[in-house]
Amino acid sequence: MSQIHNGMAADEMTSVRWVKASASDAMNDCVELARVGENEIAMRNSRFPAGPALIFTCSEIAAFVDGATKGEFDGMTV
Template structure:
Protein backbone atom coordinates (compact mmCIF):
# COMPACT_ATOMS: atom_id res chain seq x y z
CA UNK A 1 0.00 0.00 0.00
CA UNK A 2 1.21 3.48 -0.86
CA UNK A 3 2.09 6.00 1.77
CA UNK A 4 0.93 8.64 -0.73
CA UNK A 5 -2.64 9.18 -1.86
CA UNK A 6 -3.71 10.53 -5.24
CA UNK A 7 -4.23 14.25 -5.00
CA UNK A 8 -1.54 14.85 -2.39
CA UNK A 9 0.05 18.28 -2.81
CA UNK A 10 3.13 17.69 -4.95
CA UNK A 11 5.13 19.98 -2.66
CA UNK A 12 4.49 17.53 0.21
CA UNK A 13 6.38 14.72 -1.51
CA UNK A 14 9.72 15.20 0.20
CA UNK A 15 12.79 14.41 -1.86
CA UNK A 16 10.94 14.12 -5.18
CA UNK A 17 13.17 15.02 -8.11
CA UNK A 18 10.75 16.17 -10.78
CA UNK A 19 11.64 15.56 -14.41
CA UNK A 20 10.12 17.54 -17.27
CA UNK A 21 10.09 16.46 -20.90
CA UNK A 22 12.47 18.32 -23.15
CA UNK A 23 9.50 19.01 -25.46
CA UNK A 24 7.87 21.33 -22.91
CA UNK A 25 7.41 24.93 -24.00
CA UNK A 26 8.32 28.28 -22.45
CA UNK A 27 4.89 28.48 -20.77
CA UNK A 28 5.63 25.27 -18.85
CA UNK A 29 2.83 23.45 -20.67
CA UNK A 30 3.97 20.04 -19.62
CA UNK A 31 3.67 17.37 -16.98
CA UNK A 32 6.50 16.38 -14.69
CA UNK A 33 7.20 12.99 -13.22
CA UNK A 34 9.16 11.83 -10.19
CA UNK A 35 10.03 8.39 -8.94
CA UNK A 36 9.00 8.10 -5.31
CA UNK A 37 10.11 5.05 -3.46
CA UNK A 38 10.84 1.80 -5.25
CA UNK A 39 7.51 1.17 -6.90
CA UNK A 40 5.70 4.47 -7.44
CA UNK A 41 5.71 7.35 -9.90
CA UNK A 42 4.19 10.76 -9.16
CA UNK A 43 2.87 13.02 -11.94
CA UNK A 44 2.13 16.75 -11.61
CA UNK A 45 1.18 19.69 -13.82
CA UNK A 46 4.30 21.81 -14.35
CA UNK A 47 2.20 25.02 -14.30
CA UNK A 48 1.03 24.16 -10.77
CA UNK A 49 4.06 22.63 -9.04
CA UNK A 50 2.42 22.80 -5.60
CA UNK A 51 -0.86 21.39 -6.89
CA UNK A 52 -2.08 17.80 -6.67
CA UNK A 53 0.00 14.85 -7.81
CA UNK A 54 -1.31 11.60 -9.19
CA UNK A 55 0.47 8.51 -7.90
CA UNK A 56 0.92 5.43 -10.08
CA UNK A 57 2.39 2.02 -9.34
CA UNK A 58 5.39 0.89 -11.33
CA UNK A 59 3.18 -1.58 -13.25
CA UNK A 60 0.65 1.15 -14.12
CA UNK A 61 3.42 3.48 -15.30
CA UNK A 62 5.06 0.76 -17.38
CA UNK A 63 1.73 -0.06 -19.05
CA UNK A 64 1.12 3.62 -19.85
CA UNK A 65 4.60 4.34 -21.21
CA UNK A 66 4.51 1.14 -23.28
CA UNK A 67 1.18 2.17 -24.80
CA UNK A 68 2.38 5.72 -25.39
CA UNK A 69 5.54 4.54 -27.12
CA UNK A 70 3.38 2.42 -29.46
CA UNK A 71 1.15 5.41 -30.30
CA UNK A 72 -1.92 3.95 -28.62
CA UNK A 73 -2.98 7.35 -27.29
CA UNK A 74 -2.29 9.41 -30.41
CA UNK A 75 -6.02 9.71 -31.05
CA UNK A 76 -6.20 12.04 -28.02
CA UNK A 77 -4.64 14.77 -30.15
CA UNK A 78 -7.18 14.81 -32.98
Template sequence: MDDMVPNGVVADSIPGVRWQKASASNPFDNCVEVARLAAGEVAFRNSRFPAGPALVFTREELVAFLDGAKKGEFDGMTV
Protein backbone atom coordinates in the same frame (compact mmCIF):
# COMPACT_ATOMS: atom_id res chain seq x y z
CA MET B 1 3.52 0.08 2.83
CA ASP B 2 3.80 3.13 5.10
CA ASP B 3 5.88 5.27 2.75
CA MET B 4 3.40 5.11 -0.14
CA VAL B 5 2.19 8.51 -1.33
CA PRO B 6 -1.59 8.76 -1.87
CA ASN B 7 -3.13 9.98 -5.11
CA GLY B 8 -4.21 13.59 -4.97
CA VAL B 9 -1.66 14.71 -2.39
CA VAL B 10 -0.41 18.28 -2.87
CA ALA B 11 2.45 17.71 -5.29
CA ASP B 12 4.92 20.19 -3.83
CA SER B 13 4.44 18.71 -0.36
CA ILE B 14 5.97 15.33 -1.26
CA PRO B 15 9.27 15.29 0.61
CA GLY B 16 12.59 14.46 -0.97
CA VAL B 17 11.57 14.26 -4.63
CA ARG B 18 13.13 15.84 -7.69
CA TRP B 19 10.57 16.83 -10.31
CA GLN B 20 11.73 16.41 -13.89
CA LYS B 21 10.23 17.57 -17.17
CA ALA B 22 10.98 16.73 -20.78
CA SER B 23 13.54 18.80 -22.64
CA ALA B 24 10.86 19.39 -25.32
CA SER B 25 8.70 21.36 -22.87
CA ASN B 26 7.68 24.80 -24.06
CA PRO B 27 9.19 28.00 -22.59
CA PHE B 28 5.97 28.80 -20.68
CA ASP B 29 6.32 25.75 -18.41
CA ASN B 30 3.21 24.08 -19.87
CA CYS B 31 4.28 20.51 -19.29
CA VAL B 32 3.92 17.41 -17.19
CA GLU B 33 6.59 16.79 -14.57
CA VAL B 34 7.43 13.39 -13.09
CA ALA B 35 9.16 12.32 -9.89
CA ARG B 36 10.29 8.92 -8.66
CA LEU B 37 8.99 8.19 -5.18
CA ALA B 38 10.69 6.29 -2.36
CA ALA B 39 8.33 3.31 -2.51
CA GLY B 40 8.93 2.85 -6.26
CA GLU B 41 5.91 4.69 -7.60
CA VAL B 42 6.03 7.60 -10.04
CA ALA B 43 4.19 10.87 -9.40
CA PHE B 44 2.97 13.26 -12.10
CA ARG B 45 2.06 16.93 -11.74
CA ASN B 46 1.16 19.87 -13.93
CA SER B 47 4.12 22.29 -13.99
CA ARG B 48 1.76 25.28 -14.13
CA PHE B 49 0.24 24.20 -10.81
CA PRO B 50 3.08 22.73 -8.67
CA ALA B 51 0.89 22.96 -5.56
CA GLY B 52 -1.90 21.07 -7.30
CA PRO B 53 -2.62 17.36 -6.92
CA ALA B 54 -0.14 14.66 -7.87
CA LEU B 55 -1.27 11.55 -9.70
CA VAL B 56 0.65 8.56 -8.37
CA PHE B 57 1.14 5.36 -10.36
CA THR B 58 2.87 2.10 -9.56
CA ARG B 59 5.76 1.01 -11.74
CA GLU B 60 3.55 -1.69 -13.25
CA GLU B 61 0.81 0.81 -14.15
CA LEU B 62 3.31 3.11 -15.80
CA VAL B 63 4.95 0.26 -17.74
CA ALA B 64 1.53 -0.84 -19.03
CA PHE B 65 0.66 2.71 -20.11
CA LEU B 66 3.98 3.26 -21.89
CA ASP B 67 3.66 -0.10 -23.63
CA GLY B 68 0.21 0.88 -24.90
CA ALA B 69 1.50 4.26 -26.08
CA LYS B 70 4.39 2.63 -27.95
CA LYS B 71 1.94 0.23 -29.62
CA GLY B 72 -0.22 3.14 -30.78
CA GLU B 73 -3.22 2.26 -28.62
CA PHE B 74 -3.89 5.97 -27.95
CA ASP B 75 -3.21 7.29 -31.45
CA GLY B 76 -6.92 7.93 -32.06
CA MET B 77 -7.07 10.56 -29.33
CA THR B 78 -7.18 14.16 -30.58
CA VAL B 79 -5.19 16.93 -29.01
Protein backbone atom coordinates in the same frame (compact mmCIF):
# COMPACT_ATOMS: atom_id res chain seq x y z
CA MET C 1 6.45 16.77 5.10
CA SER C 2 3.79 14.16 5.74
CA GLN C 3 3.88 10.74 4.16
CA ILE C 4 3.46 10.92 0.39
CA HIS C 5 0.01 9.80 -0.74
CA ASN C 6 -2.17 9.88 -3.84
CA GLY C 7 -3.84 13.25 -4.38
CA MET C 8 -1.63 15.27 -2.02
CA ALA C 9 -0.49 18.72 -3.09
CA ALA C 10 2.52 18.17 -5.33
CA ASP C 11 4.39 21.17 -3.94
CA GLU C 12 4.38 19.49 -0.50
CA MET C 13 6.58 16.72 -1.94
CA THR C 14 9.76 18.63 -1.15
CA SER C 15 12.06 15.61 -1.04
CA VAL C 16 11.48 14.52 -4.65
CA ARG C 17 13.06 15.67 -7.91
CA TRP C 18 10.52 16.38 -10.65
CA VAL C 19 11.58 15.63 -14.24
CA LYS C 20 9.91 16.35 -17.58
CA ALA C 21 10.40 15.37 -21.21
CA SER C 22 12.95 17.37 -23.17
CA ALA C 23 10.19 18.07 -25.73
CA SER C 24 8.23 20.07 -23.12
CA ASP C 25 8.27 23.80 -23.74
CA ALA C 26 9.34 26.56 -21.37
CA MET C 27 5.75 27.72 -20.83
CA ASN C 28 5.06 25.02 -18.22
CA ASP C 29 3.05 22.85 -20.61
CA CYS C 30 4.44 19.62 -19.26
CA VAL C 31 3.70 16.50 -17.35
CA GLU C 32 6.32 15.95 -14.66
CA LEU C 33 7.27 12.69 -12.95
CA ALA C 34 9.11 11.99 -9.70
CA ARG C 35 10.17 8.73 -8.10
CA VAL C 36 8.58 8.62 -4.64
CA GLY C 37 9.34 5.10 -3.53
CA GLU C 38 10.98 1.90 -4.61
CA ASN C 39 8.05 1.05 -6.88
CA GLU C 40 6.06 4.30 -7.10
CA ILE C 41 6.11 7.35 -9.36
CA ALA C 42 4.24 10.61 -8.84
CA MET C 43 2.83 12.61 -11.76
CA ARG C 44 1.84 16.29 -11.76
CA ASN C 45 0.84 19.04 -14.16
CA SER C 46 3.54 21.74 -14.25
CA ARG C 47 0.91 24.45 -14.84
CA PHE C 48 -0.48 23.67 -11.39
CA PRO C 49 2.55 22.77 -9.21
CA ALA C 50 0.46 22.98 -6.03
CA GLY C 51 -2.22 20.77 -7.54
CA PRO C 52 -2.67 17.11 -6.73
CA ALA C 53 -0.02 14.53 -7.52
CA LEU C 54 -1.19 11.17 -8.76
CA ILE C 55 0.80 8.15 -7.56
CA PHE C 56 1.31 5.19 -9.89
CA THR C 57 3.30 1.99 -9.64
CA CYS C 58 6.25 1.59 -11.99
CA SER C 59 4.33 -1.11 -13.89
CA GLU C 60 1.38 1.25 -14.39
CA ILE C 61 3.70 3.91 -15.82
CA ALA C 62 5.40 1.29 -18.00
CA ALA C 63 2.02 0.18 -19.39
CA PHE C 64 1.09 3.81 -20.12
CA VAL C 65 4.41 4.51 -21.86
CA ASP C 66 4.02 1.31 -23.88
CA GLY C 67 0.56 2.39 -25.03
CA ALA C 68 1.81 5.87 -25.90
CA THR C 69 4.72 4.40 -27.85
CA LYS C 70 2.27 2.23 -29.80
CA GLY C 71 0.14 5.28 -30.66
CA GLU C 72 -2.87 4.26 -28.56
CA PHE C 73 -3.43 7.85 -27.39
CA ASP C 74 -2.55 9.72 -30.59
CA GLY C 75 -6.15 10.86 -31.14
CA MET C 76 -6.12 12.75 -27.84
CA THR C 77 -3.43 15.24 -28.87
CA VAL C 78 -5.20 16.82 -31.84
